[in-house]
Amino acid sequence: MDTGEQDRIMGEEPTLHHLLKTWKRQTRRPIKQIYDDNGTLQTLSMSIMKVFSTWFHAKFQPIQIDERSVSQLSDCGIQTVTPEMNAALKEPISLEELRHATTQGKAYKAPGHDGTCLEFFRTAWDVLKLDLLQIMNHMYIEGRTTARQLQGLIVGLPKNAHPKNVDDYRLLTLLNTDYKILAQIIANRLRPCLAAIHHPNQHYGIQGNSAFEVVVTVREAVAHAEVTKTPLCIVSIDFSAAFDKILHSYLLAMLHAHGFTDRFLQRIMGMYNKAASEVQINGFRSSLISIHSSIRQGCPLSM
Numbered sequence: 001m002d003t004g005e006q007d008r009i010m011g012e013e014p015t016l017h018h019l020l021k022t023w024k025r026q027t028r029r030p031i032k033q034i035y036d037d038n039g040t041l042q043t044l045s046m047s048i049m050k051v052f053s054t055w056f057h058a059k060f061q062p063i064q065i066d067e068r069s070v071s072q073l074s075d076c077g078i079q080t081v082t083p084e085m086n087a088a089l090k091e092p093i094s095l096e097e098l099r100h101a102t103t104q105g106k107a108y109k110a111p112g113h114d115g116t117c118l119e120f121f122r123t124a125w126d127v128l129k130l131d132l133l134q135i136m137n138h139m140y141i142e143g144r145t146t147a148r149q150l151q152g153l154i155v156g157l158p159k160n161a162h163p164k165n166v167d168d169y170r171l172l173t174l175l176n177t178d179y180k181i182l183a184q185i186i187a188n189r190l191r192p193c194l195a196a197i198h199h200p201n202q203h204y205g206i207q208g209n210s211a212f213e214v215v216v217t218v219r220e221a222v223a224h225a226e227v228t229k230t231p232l233c234i235v236s237i238d239f240s241a242a243f244d245k246i247l248h249s250y251l252l253a254m255l256h257a258h259g260f261t262d263r264f265l266q267r268i269m270g271m272y273n274k275a276a277s278e279v280q281i282n283g284f285r286s287s288l289i290s291i292h293s294s295i296r297q298g299c300p301l302s303m
Contacts, residue, residue: 030282031156035165045282052279053286055166056154060277062292063247070253079197080259089189089264093136095129101184105300112153112176121177132181139182143270149179151288152277152296173277173296183271184300197258243302244294248272251295271301 033043036051102121111117121128138144156169163169175183194202203209218234225232239245248269255265272291279286295302 029158031163034163045284049279049281049284049286052156052166052281053289056277056279056286056289059244060289060291060293063245065247065250070250074253074257078254078257080257081193081196085193085196086259086261086264088192090261092141093133093185095133097185097188098129098133098136098181099125101181101188104184104188105180110155110174112174112179113148113151114176114178116177118177118181121181132178135178136182136185139178140185140267143267145179145270145274147274147276149176150271150275151176152275152298153285154277154279156281171297173298175296175298179271180300186268187300243297246295247293268301 031048033041034048034051035041037054042048042051102118102125105118107119109117121132139149152173152175154171154173156166156171159168159170203211203214221232221234224230251272252265252269255268256262260268272295275291275296276288277291277296278288
């Protein structure tokens with residue numbers, strides 16, 4: 001739980017337990033040094049924080065795109081969802097959907113700003129289920145999502161033993177649990193639509209498909225070419241930092257091209273348009289950074 005002044009309500013005082021938790025966060029896996037964009041080594045906590053904040057400010061800025069190219073791409077025979085699928089997406093969230101969403105996800109994951117883990121809702125399900133269902137439908141049907149609910153907390157995990165710059169860290173966004181539950185419900189609703197709109201060769205994100213099938217297909221193609229003496233060219237493309245390079249307006253255009261209704265698109269974009277994050281380094285936080293592009297690693301909708 002956070003103990004910063006901005007996170008307290010009137011009359012609330014942090015306990016010794018929370019103060020110790022804060023101290024442990026500040027001393028666990030500290031980032032003692034980092035090179036900035038100019039190649040200068042920064043060792044002070046505020047300087048290190050500035051390097052990360054500057055990097056994220058640049059990362060979340062709108063990306064320049066060719067609107068005409070996006071329009072042409074969205075008109076290239078893209079498959080659309082069926083009216084029945086759109087009707088299912090329009091329905092209020094059911095208690096069974098909510099229960100299923102609260103049982104998904106790994107246990108004891110780090111919480112976001114709210115300091116609440118899924119275990120709380122699982123343990124207190126019988127007491128909270130009806131109130132939580134009402135909150136989820138307020139967020140989904142009525143679009144009543146607060147800016148605070150959309151805020152994320154970005155933390156960095158080193159990719160190697162001796163990280164030198166920001167790119168050497170895996171940067172994850174810790175999200176509030178109510179936001180993650182709603183995102184999981186929407187993701188569950190979208191999953192049956194994917195088979196209808198994705199190409200049969202699409203594997204990532206499709207339930208029942210595995211990336212190993214791609215490896216097997218490539219090996220079979222190579223073996224066939226060798227046996228039949230057929231010329232073959234295999235191109236492997238890996239998009240660097242793919243999560244970070246998705247513009248929200250592009251995402252909206254593609255969803256519209258797939259035939260999702262305007263009301264559903266409003267619900268989805270409502271979870272992105274007001275999104276912002278803070279960076280947490282060595283237990284300290286930056287100011288809020290507005291997110292104009294990228295999707296969050298850690299959000300069920302991104303997977």
